[in-house]
Amino acid sequence: MVNRIHKDQQRFRQIVRGRIRRDLRRYVRDGELLGRQGKDAVSIPIPEIELPRFTFDSGQGSGVGRGDGNPADGQGQDPGEGEAGEGEGQHLIEVEVKLEDLAKILGEELALPDIKPRGHASVVADHDKYTGIRRVGPESLRHFKRTFKEALKRQIAMGLWNPERPVIIPVKDDRRYRSYETKRQPEFRAAIIHMMDVSGSMGSEQKEIVRIQAFWIDTWLRHQYKDIVTVYIVHDAVAKEVSQHDFFHLRESGGTKISSAYELALGIMRERFRGEEWNIYPFHFSDGDNWSGKDTNLCVDLLRQEILPRCNLFCYGQVKSAYGSGQFKRDLDLAFPAEDRLVTSAIADRDAILPSIRDFLGKGR
Amino acid sequence: MNLPADLQRVQIRIRDLAKAHGLDFFETIFEMLDADGINEVAAYGGFPTRFPHWRHGMEYERLSKGYRYGLHKIYELVINNDPCFAYLLSSNSLVDNKLVIAHVYGHCDFFKNNAWFAGTDRRMIDGMANHATRVRRLIDRVGQETVEDLVDRAQSLENLLDLHALGQRETWPDPRISTEIAEEEEPDYRLRAKDYMDDFINPPEYLAERRRRRREREESERKLPRGRRRDILAFLLETAPLDRAEREILEIIHAEALYFAPQRMTKIMNEGWASYWHRKIMIENVLVDEEIVDYADVVSGTLAEGESLNPYKLGLELFLDIEERWNTGRHGLDYTRCDDRARVDAWDTKAMEGQSQIFLARKVHNDVSFVDTYLTEEFCHRNRLFVYRYNPRSKQRELVTRDFKAVKEQLLNSLSNGGTPVIEVSDANWNNRGELYLEHRFDGQPLRADWALSTLGTIAKFWKRPAHLLTKREDQPVLMTHDGVKGEEREIGEGRRD
Missing domain, CATH: 1.10.10 (Arc Repressor Mutant, subunit A)
Known part of the structure; x- marks a missing residue:
């Protein structure tokens, strides 16, 4: 009996995966998964999974209630507010999908290769794991239940057990202790550095695109690396490190000096992500309108000499905006015609997000 | 898992009490399940042996997630069958389970005796x-x-x-056998009359009318469906x-x-009836003093009202009201026509027909007729019922009126035909093209258009020919057409067919 429902549940999950994969483009474009994100799962609304029927248009939403009928009496905001299918007996079906699964779907859809971490197994981490029971060990690891059981068994066998006065006294032989093994595992550590241009020319639509793309990139890299550290940097003429919330909500204005961001990123790399074990992924999003050619040259130098040697992959995404000239991408492409570790990509609109992700992550670095 | 011995004793006691109160039910078999088990059975609509489909898996996921987050909990499940099967949640407290068992016997009695269940498959x-x-x-x-x-x-x-x-x-x-209706000889419609009276008794218009009616009848007999x-x-x-x-x-x-x-069709009645009986049995016979608070706690949970009317509560209140009114004789013409306020307030004929009246009601009514018959103006005011409407501008539900007529109408509207629109097949050979013609009996509420169109497509797929649906939107007739692949809709002028 237990198996039967789990079979149906499995099948349901499979179907959900199929739907998400089919509609991945739409989910990415609308960005509706963002903000529905929990710690390690997203809840995804799947409206078409409901069976259509002949029903009344519930938009009118009238009915009979009881009591005072004021907002304090539970008549307040309609819970399904703004969603299709609100009203009685109908709820938008939301399915919780693990970020892990979402990443797999993304990987399958874009045919993304698995990333080969660099700095092979340079860090070896020790993991302790309780694996069994021993007769000797420190008192702090004593297994009370097992010890009790052993003592009980012994007392019954010896005829010392008195149901009227069930006292159990363990002796040394009864004691049981947890035992552990230490496993050595190579560990790769990864860091993502998101940099975004928040100068006056980046409008809210451009930021939304960056937001969506950053979400998917994070999802994929988190799937590839166990621990991942994310750093957020915004810049206009000066750069500063901000929280994730600020990264997506901050609105600055002013000129654009890209080198400021690169310098800050480099500083962070030097300070926090030293050493071979780090796989570093800087992503920079801008509309490509840099302050001056001189600053661009500075950026190129920084990239060539300092940043690129330190990271797995440096990605530059250029979001199209009404004001930006888009010169920076051309400059980068010109400066690094055959550099594996640098990827540039132009993002014209929301539909271009997925191809751009493929540009970035399709190399498997 | 069968019931543990102590619960079994409780169950037998409650069963005998229920019988003594006049309830009449099939033998009821109780089973104890843990939350996962009860969610599974609920996901299968109460039948652990139901056919496999991923929608059951979806329902299970929804239920078990809701349980895990403490949003809801299924106390009990009863299945209309002979014998009845009832599932109890193993984590219920003893008071919960006493209440649930009494509640279950209420449902079982309802299944067995309500007229609308008479035709259901008891196996x-x-x-x-x-x-x-x-x-x-x-x-x-x-x-x-x-x-x-x-x-x-x-x-x-x-x-x-x-x-x-x-x-x-x-x-x-x-239809495949009897499409041909034998052509009968046209009968002589003339009434017997003397020659000189013939024009008067059998005027030509009369004869023409008779012929027309016959033709119509023949046509409708040939039509599918009749x-x-x-x-x-x-x-x-x-x-x-x-x-x-x-x-x-x-x-x-x-x-x-x-x-x-x-x-x-009997959600309000069924739950109301079961709530009435668990209340009566628990309070009159079963509860011991220290259980009162726990009991009140569970009951307040089941009868709580949130966004909309709670069927448990409405049903229970209606049954209590009926009992009260028939016990005191507060019904019938004499009572409703009496306009002496003092007499009305003191009205009590000591008829004591309450019990027989509620048993009668549970036998013959469904929710629509139940509410229609027993929801009185006094009840409406005493329970402070009102009509609300969702205001898209303020995104709030707003109270519209407390007027008795409006409340009752709204309530009956939402219950009639199980709360779903009435759709009828009126012609299986529309325009002599083998196309299916459906009509929506419009009662002021429009259909949800996108769903209606795709449901029409589903029908067309089964029918293998296009299907049409006549409905209305904003009082404008709309004809939807779907050929199983794609659908369209257009507004049409007055008249059934253009």
């Missing part, structure tokens, strides 16, 4: 298992995805039943050119829909 446990076997065989034969798709399509039509003909099996001539047909699933089963898989799935879904329909 549905076996029926469901047979359906599951058939579905599995079909999966082996035609593949899982085909079957899933068929079940989805059939289930999206499952609310299109004729609720007033439940349990009746309509018979009508197989009259209109609400049970669209049955109509498709009888008439549509179905392949074997389609036929089997439609049969199964139709049988299950017929089985579940009375439960949808």
